[in-house]
Amino acid sequence: MKTLAELQAIKEKMKNKVVLREGGEAIRVVVGMATCGISAGARPVLNTLVEEVNNSGLASKVTVSQTGCIGLCQYEPIVEIIEAGKEKVTYVKIDAEKAKRIVKEHLDGGKVVTEFTIANQNA
Amino acid sequence: MIRAHVLICGGTGCTSSGSLDIQAAFAENIEKAGLSEEVKVVQTGCFGLCALGPVVIVYPDGTFYSRVTTDDVKEIVEEHLLKGRIVERLVYNDTGDDNAEKANVNVSLNDTAFYKTQNRVVLRNCGVIDPEDIDEYIAMDGYAALGKVLTEMTPEDVIKCVTDSGLRGRGGGGFPTGRKWSLCAPNKAPQKYVVCNADEGDPGAFMDRSVLEGDPHCLIEAMTIAGYAIGATKGFVYVRAEYPIAVKRLQKAIDQAKEYGLLGKNIFDSGFDFDLEIRLGAGAFVCGEETALMTSIEGNRGEPRPRPPYPAVKGLYNSPTVENNVETFANIPQIILRGAEWFASMGTENSKGTKVFALGGNIEHTGLVEIPMGTTLREIIHEIGGGIPNGKKFKAAQTGGPSGGCIPADLIDTPVDYDNLTAIGCMMGSGGLIVMDEDSCMVDMAKFFLEFTVDESCGKCTPCRVGTKRLLELLDKITMGKGTIEDIDRLEELCNYIKQNSLCGLGQTAPNPVLATLKFFRDEYIAHVVDKKCPAGVCKDLVSFVIDQDKCIGCGMCARNCPADAITKTDYIAPGHKLPSYVIDAEKCVKCGVCMGNCKFKAIEKR
Numbered sequence: 235m236k237t238l239a240e241l242q243a244i245k246e247k248m249k250n251k252v253v254l255r256e257g258g259e260a261i262r263v264v265v266g267m268a269t270c271g272i273s274a275g276a277r278p279v280l281n282t283l284v285e286e287v288n289n290s291g292l293a294s295k296v297t298v299s300q301t302g303c304i305g306l307c308q309y310e311p312i313v314e315i316i317e318a319g320k321e322k323v324t325y326v327k328i329d330a331e332k333a334k335r336i337v338k339e340h341l342d343g344g345k346v347v348t349e350f351t352i353a354n355q356n357a
Numbered sequence: 358m359i360r361a362h363v364l365i366c367g368g369t370g371c372t373s374s375g376s377l378d379i380q381a382a383f384a385e386n387i388e389k390a391g392l393s394e395e396v397k398v399v400q401t402g403c404f405g406l407c408a409l410g411p412v413v414i415v416y417p418d419g420t421f422y423s424r425v426t427t428d429d430v431k432e433i434v435e436e437h438l439l440k441g442r443i444v445e446r447l448v449y450n451d452t453g454d455d456n457a458e459k460a461n462v463n464v465s466l467n468d469t470a471f472y473k474t475q476n477r478v479v480l481r482n483c484g485v486i487d488p489e490d491i492d493e494y495i496a497m498d499g500y501a502a503l504g505k506v507l508t509e510m511t512p513e514d515v516i517k518c519v520t521d522s523g524l525r526g527r528g529g530g531g532f533p534t535g536r537k538w539s540l541c542a543p544n545k546a547p548q549k550y551v552v553c554n555a556d557e558g559d560p561g562a563f564m565d566r567s568v569l570e571g572d573p574h575c576l577i578e579a580m581t582i583a584g585y586a587i588g589a590t591k592g593f594v595y596v597r598a599e600y601p602i603a604v605k606r607l608q609k610a611i612d613q614a615k616e617y618g619l620l621g622k623n624i625f626d627s628g629f630d631f632d633l634e635i636r637l638g639a640g641a642f643v644c645g646e647e648t649a650l651m652t653s654i655e656g657n658r659g660e661p662r663p664r665p666p667y668p669a670v671k672g673l674y675n676s677p678t679v680e681n682n683v684e685t686f687a688n689i690p691q692i693i694l695r696g697a698e699w700f701a702s703m704g705t706e707n708s709k710g711t712k713v714f715a716l717g718g719n720i721e722h723t724g725l726v727e728i729p730m731g732t733t734l735r736e737i738i739h740e741i742g743g744g745i746p747n748g749k750k751f752k753a754a755q756t757g758g759p760s761g762g763c764i765p766a767d768l769i770d771t772p773v774d775y776d777n778l779t780a781i782g783c784m785m786g787s788g789g790l791i792v793m794d795e796d797s798c799m800v801d802m803a804k805f806f807l808e809f810t811v812d813e814s815c816g817k818c819t820p821c822r823v824g825t826k827r828l829l830e831l832l833d834k835i836t837m838g839k840g841t842i843e844d845i846d847r848l849e850e851l852c853n854y855i856k857q858n859s860l861c862g863l864g865q866t867a868p869n870p871v872l873a874t875l876k877f878f879r880d881e882y883i884a885h886v887v888d889k890k891c892p893a894g895v896c897k898d899l900v901s902f903v904i905d906q907d908k909c910i911g912c913g914m915c916a917r918n919c920p921a922d923a924i925t926k927t928d929y930i931a932p933g934h935k936l937p938s939y940v941i942d943a944e945k946c947v948k949c950g951v952c953m954g955n956c957k958f959k960a961i962e963k964r
């Protein structure tokens with residue numbers, strides 16, 4: 235290595251890998267991953283979210299993590315978006331395709347995808 | 358795609374309680390659960406909360422699992438990593454606030470009482486990155502300070518920045534680092550050296566080890582910066598051989614840095630060369646003294662040499678040398694990157710930045726803490742350290758190890774910095790902080806440190822070699838109840854003589870534990886020589902164990918367990934009891950205290 239640019243390149247390459255450990259991020263994405271969630275297909279949703287967040291360069295302000303049963307088993311897989319100072323958004327019956335839209339429209343674009351929210355479901 | 362990281366502490370403490378097996382168990386269970394593509398296992402340096410080890414942290418949520426065993430791993434993998442359900446029974450969540458604990462089991466590490474008052478500069482990467490992976494260090498801005506120094510700054514700029522930051526040596530003396538560098542920089546010589554003191558001889562201290570184990574690249578980067586600042590192209594790290602993990606990681610880091618061209622010739626195409634080597638020490642305390650350390654690196658017996666000439670003029674191989682402590686160096690990259698003002702904004706008037714302390718002794722959370730200079734002893738002990746175990750009272754804290762002194766309970770609100778500690782006759786030292794509760798005898802404590810210095814005196818000068826031995830004999834006499842009031846005066850006189858006449862810092866500071874205890878706990882010395890009593894009940898020759906004949910029910914438990922056969926049955930049966938009571942023969946008693954520990958009826962007293 236002879237230049238600062240080379241150093242910077244390694245930093246960029248590695249940043250996404252260690253940013254997970256920094257905490258203090260602005261937005262938390264939580265996927266319900268109890269038995270009910272997993273059987274309803276939460277695993278691919280979680281993995282898609284992680285991948286899309288990284289690919290869109292959002293990793294430094296968004297963390298994706300999992301939680302246990304949220305208590306609304308018939309709506310699984312459930313994804314919650316928690317942002318300081320804003321109302322929590324709960325998305326229900328999410329699949330990988332919907333997850334991609336959430337990342338693009340909500341996390342990146344800042345617009346809630348209302349058609350997937352719990353408020354829009356009539357049970 | 359990796360979505361979670363499992364960080365396992367690979368510091369010496371956790372390693373010795375089995376963290377390597379835990380790491381293997383995680384790898385196996387994660388594989389079995391089919392999570393290998395989603396979860397990464399990382400071995401890190403010390404997190405600091407050694408008392409609760411082995412420690413495992415799961416990110417991104419930052420769940421802190423303590424005292425993990427290999428049997429727990431399967432549950433963590435299946436519950437937490439697979440299903441997202443935190444294994445509550447293993448979570449450490451002591452926030453120092455009971456309500457918060459009940460309301461929220463998943464407190465993040467940074468909110469626990471142990472971490473929230475800490476300010477991690479030196480330890481910022483310890484427990485966060487994999488110390489064996491240079492790329493992770495680079496991701497945390499690693500080598501960016503070196504890049505900045507070599508491409509944008511002159512050596513004078515670097516020294517000015519370090520001087521302005523107010524950084525002082527963390528090895529014990531507290532000499533201003535910028536000044537040390539500026540005294541060495543102008544000296545012309547064909548070869549100059551940068552030396553890092555990683556000898557860490559203070560008993561109970563392990564700050565430097567944790568930096569070496571948790572963030573070795575930081576030291577390499579800092580020493581290279583120092584080399585550039587003073588015009589040295591060669592550096593040595595002097596580490597004791599008793600730190601095998603530290604040595605291994607540091608060597609690995611040096612190899613990686615060389616491979617990346619961050620050590621070696623023409624670093625960052627600046628024309629500056631720097632090379633670094635490790636030298637192993639055999640663990641003699643005196644080899645931590647800077648001139649003895651250099652003599653040892655040169656391949657000679659580790660004995661100090663008179664100063665002046667100072668190392669800045671005539672150091673290693675008689676060449677101009679800068680020698681600094683590990684923690685001192687570990688501050689440098691951050692000072693360069695974030696600026697002198699940032700560093701100077703932490704701490705007190707004449708003590709800037711943070712200090713790492715190794716907490717030990719009678720304290721709930723033994724471990725490593727980093728706090729801003731000026732934090733009070735009360736905060737360190739009661740908030741961060743979790744207080745004294747078993748509801749005992751705080752009596753004193755020893756700083757500076759065998760060269761330092763004690764801070765008594767009534768000075769617990771002293772803000773800890775160089776000047777305050779010196780003013781009360783203590784010293785900052787390298788960061789060992791040993792907490793003592795009401796059951797500690799201060800004369801015995803002074804004796805403990807004197808035994809250490811007598812062992813470790815190199816023998817080169819008489820005041821230290823003979824003087825410390827005589828000092829220890831006097832202390833022995835006092836703790837055996839054979840001392841006189843004149844002995845106390847003699848003790849004081851001898852202390853001052855040794856201080857003034859010894860060749861190096863070892864002898865010059867060896868009497869400090871005695872002087873400090875004499876200053877704050879003179880009444881305890883007097884109790885030993887006049888009343889022939891040890892108020893804390895520690896000094897064996899001055900305590901006796903006695904059975905209260907009327908409380909003794911005659912069960913015989915004490916007699917059966919006495920290793921010296923010193924307890925026998927009497928003919929006396931106390932009113933209300935059925936069996937004859939027992940008695941201890943003071944002549945035979947070895948004062949082990951086993952009988953007292955075994956007596957369920959509290960019939961045995963220590964007097």
Ligand SMILES: Cc1cc2nc3c(=O)[nH]c(=O)nc-3n(C[C@H](O)[C@H](O)[C@H](O)COP(=O)(O)O)c2cc1C
Binds near residue numbers: 681
């Ligand atoms: C007996 C004795 C033992 C010492 N042991 C150490 C040690 O283990 N580590 C250390 O860094 N400094 C130790 N020192 C202090 C060093 O002599 C030296 O002052 C220090 O390493 C300078 O670095 P600094 O300015 O960065 O603190 C010791 C000093 C004496 C007198």
